[in-house]
Amino acid sequence: MNEAQFLDDHAVLIETPQVIDASEYQKYSVKRGLRNEDGTGVLVGLTEIGDVHGYILDENEKIPVEGRLRYRGINIKDIVDNFQSEGRFGFEEVIYLLLFGRLPSRTQHEDFTKLIGGRRTMPPGYWEDIILRSPSPDIMNKLGMATLGTYSYDDNPEENSIRNVLRQSIELIARFPAMVAYSYQAKRRFYNNESLIIHAQNPGFSTAENFLHMIRPTGEYTPLEAELLDLALVLHAEHGGGNNSAFTVHVVTSAYTDTYSAIAAAVGSLKGSRHGGASNRVREMVNNIKDNVQDWSNRKEVLGYLKKILQGKAHDGSGLIYGMGHAIYTASDPRAVLLKEKAKSLAENVGGRIQEEYGLYELIQELSPKAFAEVKHNEKVISPNVDFYSGFVYSMLGIPEELFTPIFAVSRIAGWCAHRLEELSLGSRIYRPAYKNVLGARPFIPMGERE
Ligand SMILES: CC(=O)SCCNC(=O)CCNC(=O)[C@H](O)C(C)(C)COP(=O)(O)OP(=O)(O)OC[C@H]1O[C@@H](n2cnc3c(N)ncnc32)[C@H](O)[C@@H]1OP(=O)(O)O
Numbered sequence: 001m002n003e004a005q006f007l008d009d010h011a012v013l014i015e016t017p018q019v020i021d022a023s024e025y026q027k028y029s030v031k032r033g034l035r036n037e038d039g040t041g042v043l044v045g046l047t048e049i050g051d052v053h054g055y056i057l058d059e060n061e062k063i064p065v066e067g068r069l070r071y072r073g074i075n076i077k078d079i080v081d082n083f084q085s086e087g088r089f090g091f092e093e094v095i096y097l098l099l100f101g102r103l104p105s106r107t108q109h110e111d112f113t114k115l116i117g118g119r120r121t122m123p124p125g126y127w128e129d130i131i132l133r134s135p136s137p138d139i140m141n142k143l144g145m146a147t148l149g150t151y152s153y154d155d156n157p158e159e160n161s162i163r164n165v166l167r168q169s170i171e172l173i174a175r176f177p178a179m180v181a182y183s184y185q186a187k188r189r190f191y192n193n194e195s196l197i198i199h200a201q202n203p204g205f206s207t208a209e210n211f212l213h214m215i216r217p218t219g220e221y222t223p224l225e226a227e228l229l230d231l232a233l234v235l236h237a238e239h240g241g242g243n244n245s246a247f248t249v250h251v252v253t254s255a256y257t258d259t260y261s262a263i264a265a266a267v268g269s270l271k272g273s274r275h276g277g278a279s280n281r282v283r284e285m286v287n288n289i290k291d292n293v294q295d296w297s298n299r300k301e302v303l304g305y306l307k308k309i310l311q312g313k314a315h316d317g318s319g320l321i322y323g324m325g326h327a328i329y330t331a332s333d334p335r336a337v338l339l340k341e342k343a344k345s346l347a348e349n350v351g352g353r354i355q356e357e358y359g360l361y362e363l364i365q366e367l368s369p370k371a372f373a374e375v376k377h378n379e380k381v382i383s384p385n386v387d388f389y390s391g392f393v394y395s396m397l398g399i400p401e402e403l404f405t406p407i408f409a410v411s412r413i414a415g416w417c418a419h420r421l422e423e424l425s426l427g428s429r430i431y432r433p434a435y436k437n438v439l440g441a442r443p444f445i446p447m448g449e450r451e
Pocket residue numbers: 039273274275276278310319320321322323324325326327328385386387
């Protein structure tokens with residue numbers, strides 16, 4: 001049998017019939033993508049963790065408003081303003097807030113930061129066997145494998161009591177940075193033929209400092225770089241129960257699976273280019289625009305190219321302007337607003353071509369709604385999401401592209417763990433939505449009579 005021919009022939013069987021006509025979905029009122037007719041999400045749960053607000057419903061019409069994000073009821077802007085003005089790192093405080101539902105006192109913060117720092121090490125053999133011996137060209141893929149591999153190093157992997165899952169959560173949150181950083185180093189060694197650099201972790205460093213230390217060949221970083229990465233970690237940590245990866249955690253947790261299986265599933269979801277993977281696609285897309293648009297500040301030229309992207313005639317053919325649009329936010333994503341401020345001031349400091357590139361980002365932001373209106377005849381209010389400026393900021397910190405989405409995971413694991421604990425503590429039912437079969441019955445044909 002010719003395997004390539006087999007795949008060609010059989011892929012056609014799946015692709016071409018298109019038996020389910022679009023009208024069938026309407027007929028049965030199917031909530032495709034778990035969406036209501038107006039595009040809002042179907043309400044499937046209640047949570048006390050993240051609160052994402054992006055529009056107001058007025059007589060069933062979506063009225064765009066500036067976006068707002070709260071962690072455990074507290075506006076992220078207030079969280080950020082406070083730790084930045086007091087000159088401390090914010091990520092560990094946010095992990096505590098997300099997991100336990102309250103802000104830590106000074107002593108609780110110190111104790112928790114020490115706990116995270118102390119839990120970074122793994123039992124003997126883990127780094128060598130799970131990370132270094134089986135590198136992957138994709139760090140998210142490797143992170144999923146490494147998460148599942150952690151199961152074998154846990155003496156009590158299956159117990160789903162809150163206390164045990166909390167222990168597993170704290171350990172995973174503490175270890176994700178090294179799982180990502182060492183996977184990246186292994187990838188550089190085995191796929192890029194560069195020297196293997198494994199810096200020892202420092203239990204006294206913040207998550208941001210420890211991560212920069214592990215990925216830099218010299219192990220060094222500036223206070224400003226650590227502060228910016230810490231901010232990015234804070235901003236990516238949580239986004240309600242309905243985002244694709246947190247919802248994945250709810251779904252698989254409701255089947256009562258183990259922590260490592262639930263978190264690995266979430267990693268797989270986040271990797272997707274419509275979710276956390278978009279940060280990489282934004283960089284690729286902007287590079288593609290830079291290569292194809294002669295004058296980055298020419299509005300007509302940039303608009304023309306964005307329209308081509310939307311028509312699927314440029315960039316990757318997907319028809320998507322990556323980093324733009326959101327399922328909930330309309331006028332703005334508050335995280336993108338904060339990241340944009342940082343991108344702007346960093347670019348201004350560097351000047352030259354980088355500042356011009358920042359100008360191009362701003363132009364894409366400004367012209368995308370116009371391109372949408374002209375190509376899709378859709379006047380929907382869209383704005384940049386968190387993935388739009390994050391990669392540009394990371395690039396200015398010298399962070400390589402293959403780490404953009406993994407850094408998202410290093411942060412979002414805090415939210416995932418909080419959602420897993422919430423799902424377990426609320427003891428909800430197994431998620432089991434319905435799929436209507438529209439094919440009906442068919443007669444069985446004996447093998448000798450088949451074509
Ligand atoms: C961390 C995060 O996950 S943030 C999101 C990161 N993802 C991206 O940046 C990828 C680009 N953006 C998108 O694909 C979408 O905006 C999503 C996936 C984020 C949200 O999707 P939805 O909730 O379906 O968006 P919404 O209901 O507002 O819009 C639906 C329509 O607009 C289109 N659309 C929305 N955003 C975009 C975009 N950036 N480029 C092209 N088309 C888009 C959708 O494809 C869909 O078109 P259709 O009606 O012809 O099928």
